[in-house]
Amino acid sequence: MSAPLTLTTHPAIAAIPPDRWDALGDGNPFTAHRFLHALESSGSVGKGTGWQPLHLTVERGDEIVGAAPLYAKSHSQGEYIFDHAWAQAYLRAGGDYYPKLQCAVPFTPATGARLLSPDPAVRQALLAGMTQIAERGGASGVHVTFCTEAEAGLGADAGFLPRVTQQFHWFNRDYQAYDDFLADLSSRKRKALRKERQRAREFGGTIRHLTGDDLRPEHWDAFWVFYQDTGSRKWGTPYLTRAFFDEVQRTMRDDVLLVLAERDGRPVAGALNFIGPDALYGRYWGCVEDHAFLHFELCYHQAIDYAIAHGLARVEAGAQGEHKLARGYLPAEIHSLHWVRDEGFLRALAEYLDQERAAMGQEIEFLTDWGPFRKSG
Incomplete structure (x- = not known):
């Protein structure tokens, strides 16, 4: 019988051995220990920035089997999946939207794994752990941004709301x-x-x-x-x-x-x-x-x-910019996951995201058709 899973939060990426963190990743430079450490050691995130590290690990016995870059946020800057209107609506409804938890790479609108583990059960544990931390710490909710499509599906099964936005990528x-x-x-x-x-x-x-x-x-x-x-x-x-x-x-x-x-x-x-x-x-x-x-x-x-x-295989040229379309960069789906503690707000958010997802699908189809590539047939 395998040992039970335990979750630990870390106030700095330096508290986690680099080799153990990187062994869980997929080679993406932005979730590498060295990138996250550069942000923290340089003062780009941390005290006074509104990005307070709260990185999450999952242990089985003495072994780290899962990890996620996690931050407590006091604003919505530097995220590129925009929720400013949600924050305003939450405030009008009488709630405090901040602090919130953000599973993301600060200032980096690039898709990559956010739930670092090859084991689906561990990835589920990471998601569950984030909601537990939010509930115990008084955060309004959890947002997992620029995750993979597979993670979006996993999050939807765990009660998170999937969101689809778009960027322009070039494909080889x-x-x-x-x-x-x-x-x-x-x-x-x-x-x-x-x-x-x-x-x-x-x-x-x-x-x-x-x-x-x-x-x-x-x-x-x-x-x-x-x-x-x-x-x-x-x-x-x-x-x-x-x-x-x-x-x-x-x-x-x-x-x-x-x-x-x-x-x-x-x-x-x-x-x-x-x-x-x-x-x-x-x-x-x-x-x-x-x-x-x-x-x-x-x-x-x-x-x-x-x-x-x-x-x-591709070039991801960052957020926004329809001028990229004429240069051969086509619209690509960007995935994120969202969960808030308030059940009424969560239901309203689910309805909004269903409508947004349909509109986004139409926009991506239109922009792709409008692109510079020769039409087949």
């Missing part, structure tokens, strides 16, 4: 070169992208791919300027601290692709990507000079070039 159809991808597009779209790439390359400099030991501290100095500029315009205050990028250089430079545009020996724009086992994840972009189409070149076309060259 066994292309051997960028021109093979272009051949799948309509003639008009093919010509437009060739012209766009040509215009972008007229910015007067060179484009470099930097990863591993090619990355130097001066590259992060340049990218920090880019990141601050973009962050201040989009969010008011950038989420990540400067120390985060130093920690990435120290522990994750092999997981990173920095696409850097230089002019007269000076970096003028850059796009930061993380490399997964089967995908390239576009995360941040910024510039200190404006050049026509350079954003599209660094963020989307260069990412496709890299994915083809390295046999990656």
Whole structure:
């Protein structure tokens, strides 16, 4: 007879041995111990940020058999599965929406396993443990965001409400070169992208791919300027601290692709990507000079070039942005799970999500049909 399962919460990822945590993952860079540790050690999450680590592990005897990145949240910033309207409705109904529990990777709208275990029973235990923590700690509910489709099905069986939203992803159809991808597009779209790439390359400099030991501290100095500029315009205050990028250089430079545009020996724009086992994840972009189409070149076309060259199945280019559609990035379903303690609010939320799911399905179908690919038949 196997030992019973026990659950433990941890106020810091450093309290969990890296090898034991990573042994449960699937190679996704964002749920790797080193990424979560970089967020915490740099002060990007933790005290004063509204993201308080509360990571969950499941033990069988002395063995950790399951884990989940978990946070107590005092706001809804940096999540990209938007529930601000829910928070307002909860408040109008007389409840406190915050704190809530968020099973997620902070500031990272990228799909990946959130319930880290090969055992379905352990994944169920992780979900049950989250609801128990919410009930005992007074959190309004639990939200598991950017989970896998399989996890969404498991959560639905456990009483969570599944939600479907969408992002734009590029999918590799066994292309051997960028021109093979272009051949799948309509003639008009093919010509437009060739012209766009040509215009972008007229910015007067060179484009470099930097990863591993090619990355130097001066590259992060340049990218920090880019990141601050973009962050201040989009969010008011950038989420990540400067120390985060130093920690990435120290522990994750092999997981990173920095696409850097230089002019007269000076970096003028850059796009930061993380490399997964089967995908390239576009995360941040910024510039200190404006050049026509350079954003599209660094963020989307260069990412496709890299994915083809390295046999990656897809490029996930981050949240939102219908401009990605014209560059061959198609709508893809994004899954999340939601549970709230208040039964009346949970019923209302279930009705809303049923309607949203139907509308989202129609939107994805429409956008896919509107995409740049040649129509078959």
